[in-house]
Amino acid sequence: RHIGMAQRLATDVAARARREETLRGVLGVRGVGDAVEVAARIVQAATDDAKALTAERDEAERADLRRTLGVADGAALPPAVRSQVTALEDEQKRRATRSLRDGIDRVLTDLQSMYRDVVMLAFGREADMINRELESELRALAQTWGPRRALVVLDRIAETRRNLEQNVNPTLALESLLVTVASGRTP
Template identity: 50%
Template sequence: MSVWEGLTGQEESVAALRSAAESTDGTGGMTHSWLITGPPGSGRSNVAAAFAAALVGNGPDDDHTLRLITAGTHPDVARLTTQRVIITIDEIRQLVTSSHFSPSVGRYRVMIVEDADRMTERTSNLLLKALEEPPERTVWILCAPSEADLLPTIRSRVRSVRLRVPGIESVADLIVARTGVDRVLATDAARQAQSHIGMAQRLATSEDARDRRRRTLTTVLAIRSVGDAVNAAAALLAVADEDAKAITLERDAEERDAALRSLGVQPGGTVPPALRSQLRVLEEDQKRRATRSLRDGLDRILVDVSSLYRDLLLLGLGAPTEPVNLAIRHELDRALPSVPPAAALEVLDAIATARQRIGANVAALLALEALLVTIARAVR
């Protein structure tokens, strides 16, 4: 199987990366630093892993190398991904140090930084020094939603590859191939996720995820007063918390069990005092990841609410576009008289503001209340 297989809707980008990976005389545009950008769900990390496999593997059909990279066990590929809110300077410092090691089995040593937009300016400047003077056979691959998310000095030292949003049918094809779910369900999930591959797969395979999304839309459509808005804010925060816990609780338990086994502690046994500090470090990491998961859950809710008012705006304007929320078309038609296009635009602006506020560490409940009060005042 080719390492490029499954990169849905990214033919142009794959062609550019493939040409660079296969180039031996410099004509394919190979360079030491790359930036892969694209909206959430476009497959940035998957494209980066496939490119790394093409660089260090034995040809485009070496899917064994890709599996090693995905598992984080390939000796020539270091992959930095974070479940925290930010990438720390110590993580980048460690990656920069290892970038000076020579490749052991492939042509290159590849350093992948996922979510590079989560670096602070100080951390970015440390990475910049590594990009300015990289070792001869080291390749850096950064991933971010857009070029604007990184410092201009970093952007000037990388070759950018922009990913596009894959089509609904392409995402549905991928989900059916991966999971075997019903084609209609896969298509509905791809549409509701707005072609975000990871979220589409989750909606297609989890009734709980679909139920949480339905509750979000139903709660927002029922807002008619400021009181409704305040109550809805608390309800949506609870939905986001449920979503975050559904993602993290099982993984946290598995990590704790694995840590206890590695320390020689039997299941249900007492942890010796000398080992408790090591478990504390794990628990602190899990708390940081829970913060990130909650914030991501809130963002998913805001994206869903945005899709709702985007549908109402386009329907109000008579645009010949299929709604994202086609499954609740009758509810959209019922709400349409109460949400004229000007009101829908006002709500969409308020959603963008709420996302910015949550990203800036404003209390999530306050940000949601401000947004939902705007909705209460905008609808007739």
């Protein structure tokens, strides 16, 4: 999963730009208002990506199923086959939810790499940096925060991931994480 994202970042300029925009947005969080705004943007971007990834496939699956069932495009579904179409639609909804959660998980992985860099810089280990494009911002953060606060944020990222696995609302989970980023304390 992460290898695929690395390949995408290596070849897709738009994906790299979205990643950097997300990381810079999180670096700009200073309070609750910022946390709410940035969390909403992250969830919206993940939602848009999930829709883009699934829309074409979903439509093709629906068309294939209708063709297999002998139902012409635009024709009403006979009652005898509605359950099969409903089952497909339910599966597609589950897949869309999974795709959204995967998108948010990718953001959490990016945030982990960024705050890991802060810890490494706080300990003078700049050769191990991952996010070189953010070096000056991360260096300033390492000097201001030190390793302890960055470790609190890293723990909070892991907790956010666990919360999402328990079906916590993604926006609320990210807002809570970003309040920790802003304050250095767990809400």
